[in-house]
Amino acid sequence: xxxxxxxxxxxxxxxxxxxxxxxxxxxxxxxxxxxxxxxxxxxxxxxxxxxxxxxxxxxxxxxxxxxxxxxxxxxxxxxxxxxxxxxxxxxxxxxxxxxxxxxxxxxxxxxxxxxxxxxxxxxxxxxxxxxxxxxxxxxxxxxxxxxxxxxxxxxxxxxxxxxxxxxxxxxxxxxxxxxxxxxxxx
Amino acid sequence: xxxxxxxxxxxxxxxxxxxxxxxxxxxxxxxxxxxxxxxxxxxxxxxxxxxxxxxxxxxxxxxxxxxxxxxxxxxxxxxxxxxxxxxxxxxxxxxxxxxxxxxxxxxxxxxxxxxxxxxxxxxxxxxxxxx
Numbered sequence: 001x002x003x004x005x006x007x008x009x010x011x012x013x014x015x016x017x018x019x020x021x022x023x024x025x026x027x028x029x030x031x032x033x034x035x036x037x038x039x040x041x042x043x044x045x046x047x048x049x050x051x052x053x054x055x056x057x058x059x060x061x062x063x064x065x066x067x068x069x070x071x072x073x074x075x076x077x078x079x080x081x082x083x084x085x086x087x088x089x090x091x092x093x094x095x096x097x098x099x100x101x102x103x104x105x106x107x108x109x110x111x112x113x114x115x116x117x118x119x120x121x122x123x124x125x126x127x128x129x130x131x132x133x134x135x136x137x138x139x140x141x142x143x144x145x146x147x148x149x150x151x152x153x154x155x156x157x158x159x160x161x162x163x164x165x166x167x168x169x170x171x172x173x174x175x176x177x178x179x180x181x182x183x184x185x186x
Numbered sequence: 187x188x189x190x191x192x193x194x195x196x197x198x199x200x201x202x203x204x205x206x207x208x209x210x211x212x213x214x215x216x217x218x219x220x221x222x223x224x225x226x227x228x229x230x231x232x233x234x235x236x237x238x239x240x241x242x243x244x245x246x247x248x249x250x251x252x253x254x255x256x257x258x259x260x261x262x263x264x265x266x267x268x269x270x271x272x273x274x275x276x277x278x279x280x281x282x283x284x285x286x287x288x289x290x291x292x293x294x295x296x297x298x299x300x301x302x303x304x305x306x307x308x309x310x311x312x313x314x315x316x317x
Contacts, residue, residue: 128297129298136227157232
């Protein structure tokens with residue numbers, strides 16, 4: 001038996017057991033798009049992180065600004081979770097699609113794009129809640145002469161409008177384009 | 187009969203006034219000064235309210251009463267709003283501001299509406315002063 005064979009065998013056995021266990025866990029989960037397999041565009045990732053960081057800073061302020069920011073955090077996190085689950089991942093395909101390439105391995109995005117279309121009313125409602133939170137933060141910012149709060153609120157509402165005007169329609173268009181490119185059976 | 191009508195007139199007038207209030211028309215007692223406060227709390231993050239004020243996230247609201255929906259040049263309205271055929275009278279604004287997407291489906295303004303009737307009346311009264 002070559003030196004180290006036992007240790008390597010034990011390592012392989014452990015890896016196989018771990019793989020089997022992970023499979024069992026995966027099978028036990030409800031079917032959801034694998035978020036880790038389909039990341040969101042990095043620019044969006046950075047934007048989400050920076051937004052939550054700014055909001056966390058505002059949430060530590062005393063008085064109405066802090067209170068409004070703390071209320072907003074939960075809404076923003078909920079909206080970002082939705083975006084990261086199925087609204088933003090299809091956008092990673094955009095540069096390749098714009099190059100005129102559509103391949104069968106992109107079909108994973110179809111279910112996400114369809115879901116964006118189906119959930120339009122629900123997503124819009126979420127944007128109105130974000131706007132209400134931004135209004136409260138803006139109003140508190142005006143009263144407290146807090147320019148950071150006012151600027152954050154304005155940027156948040158602009159971002160909501162950007163989602164409605166550009167981002168979500170683009171995701172729906174990606175779905176239409178993919179379905180045409182990959183064939184109607186998809 | 188005539189005497190009966192004369193006696194009933196004040197009660198009739200009161201009933202009509204109450205009916206008008208219930209129908210959701212802007213109340214005569216609306217307070218535009220308070221409406222300005224409501225505007226600053228719910229609208230000013232997106233809309234300007236001064237003469238010649240700029241389009242911001244939303245279109246400027248100076249002169250909105252009497253204006254056709256989607257009529258501010260250079261502002262990219264949703265097709266839904268632009269094609270609505272609405273002219274912004276006080277009653278139209280009253281209905282719209284309760285739930286924009288309910289009155290005009292497809293509108294992009296991400297605002298759920300003013301739920302408090304007094305705030306709504308006062309806001310509409312304030313918008314009517316912007317001229």
